[in-house]
Amino acid sequence: MAMMEALGDVLKRMPNGRDALKQADRMMQDLLAEPLVVKLRAKYPELDEHTIKLNLNRVYQHVKEYRTCSNCPGLEQCPNDFEGHYTILSCETVAGFTQLIDRKVPCKRLLARQREQQIRSRVRSFYVDDRALEEGYSAQEILTNDPERMKAAGQVMRYIAKTKEDGLQKQGMFLTGSFGTGKTFLMCYMLHELAKSGFTGVIVYMPDFVEDLKALMHDAGKLKETVDMLKETDLLIFDDMGAENLSPWVRDHVLGAILNYRMNRKPTFYTSNYDLDMLEQHFSFTNREGEELHKGRRLMDRVRPFVETVIVTGHNKRGNHTP
Incomplete structure (x- = not known):
């Protein structure tokens, strides 16, 4: 949190820094309104905005890859970081601290390809x-x-x-x-x-x-x-x-x-x-x-x-x- 506040102070001192903060806040609100994030928070009520802010990259990756997979261009053109895989998120609370956990899972097309390769072998x-x-x-x-x-x-x-x-x-x-x-x-x-x-x-x-x-x-x-x-x-x-x-x-x-x-x-x-x-x-x-x-x-x-x-x-x- 201290790092985020320090970044905020830097943005305020920069030209148009406050506009950048407003834009970041709008992006955060848009992300929270994403149906996938709403569904995730319904599944894990302990996932609050603070935890999401601390894990913006993970949440964004989750949403971006879901959108990509929903309009899959095919395995050969897969734009995800790890070809044929997408990010799923889960929550875990340890000693009162909520952690967001991400992991890569294979998509249906990759599983189908692997099964076909296994059959051919x-x-x-x-x-x-x-x-x-x-x-x-x-x-x-x-x-x-x-x-x-x-x-x-x-x-x-x-x-x-x-x-x-x-x-x-x-x-x-x-x-x-x-x-x-x-x-x-x-x-x-x-x-x-x-x-x-x-x-x-x-x-x-x-x-x-x-x-x-x-x-x-x-x-x-x-x-x-x-x-x-x-x-x-x-x-x-x-x-x-x-x-x-x-x-x-x-x-x-x-x-x-x-x-x-x-x-x-x-x-x-x-x-x-x-x-x-x-x-x-x-x-x-x-x-x-x-x-x-x-x-x-x-x-x-x-x-x-x-x-x-x-x-x-x-x-x-x-x-x-x-x-």
């Missing part, structure tokens, strides 16, 4: 365009944008709901259909939705992934790390299965090991232009036909019993923005 992709994982289409849009795809979309929606309600399923899904009908998008949507409930997921674009696996043959540590991740993730999607140039080594020692571990434990999902019978032929195709037919069938025994088939029909959506 649960999902990893190999060679799949990240934009497919970042689309924000609603369930309604997915169901209605292409009526021909409605049945397939409904199956995926039901799977998502069942997993959210009952927990991780042992059975996955096999999405089959012609090129560009949205199979990958439906799986990315599923990953994103289930990541909101805490499930981790990996989506792998098979043609590129298989070529990288061949290169990892001579890097045992990196190969083990990759295979272990695919074994352990909650949700695993092999995207465009059947389009890869599959070698017997990848089929038997990598895919076979992953699927053998996951069956009856965690769900595996597939998108493919093939149906299950055609995929078995793809797994069996080598120069050593007799032996490889057996191995192809053996791998399919780790796929076929553990998936629900989803036939995805509709229009080719490649090259436009329709999900």
Whole structure:
């Protein structure tokens, strides 16, 4: 208080000092009339004008940031001192002395961004365009944008709901259909939705992934790390299965090991232009036909019993923005 009085004496001695004091007093009265300050004083009756005068900067910051947040320009243009945060005030009386306490709290937009980042951190992709994982289409849009795809979309929606309600399923899904009908998008949507409930997921674009696996043959540590991740993730999607140039080594020692571990434990999902019978032929195709037919069938025994088939029909959506 002594400092404020000393400042008042200085202002009085300055030219127009009394006008400055009157202006400051008007500003103080305007601040006291602010609905936010009136509400604050109603919540804390002990908050008198004297305490407010001692904490003008805090009260002003509180009001200014509230106004800014009420007309939020977006996180990227947030003008507050601490991006994505605003000041809230509370009172505490200690030994008869009223203290005004301020603290910064995150706004709803920052919390939403942090939640989205947390969701995305649960999902990893190999060679799949990240934009497919970042689309924000609603369930309604997915169901209605292409009526021909409605049945397939409904199956995926039901799977998502069942997993959210009952927990991780042992059975996955096999999405089959012609090129560009949205199979990958439906799986990315599923990953994103289930990541909101805490499930981790990996989506792998098979043609590129298989070529990288061949290169990892001579890097045992990196190969083990990759295979272990695919074994352990909650949700695993092999995207465009059947389009890869599959070698017997990848089929038997990598895919076979992953699927053998996951069956009856965690769900595996597939998108493919093939149906299950055609995929078995793809797994069996080598120069050593007799032996490889057996191995192809053996791998399919780790796929076929553990998936629900989803036939995805509709229009080719490649090259436009329709999900």
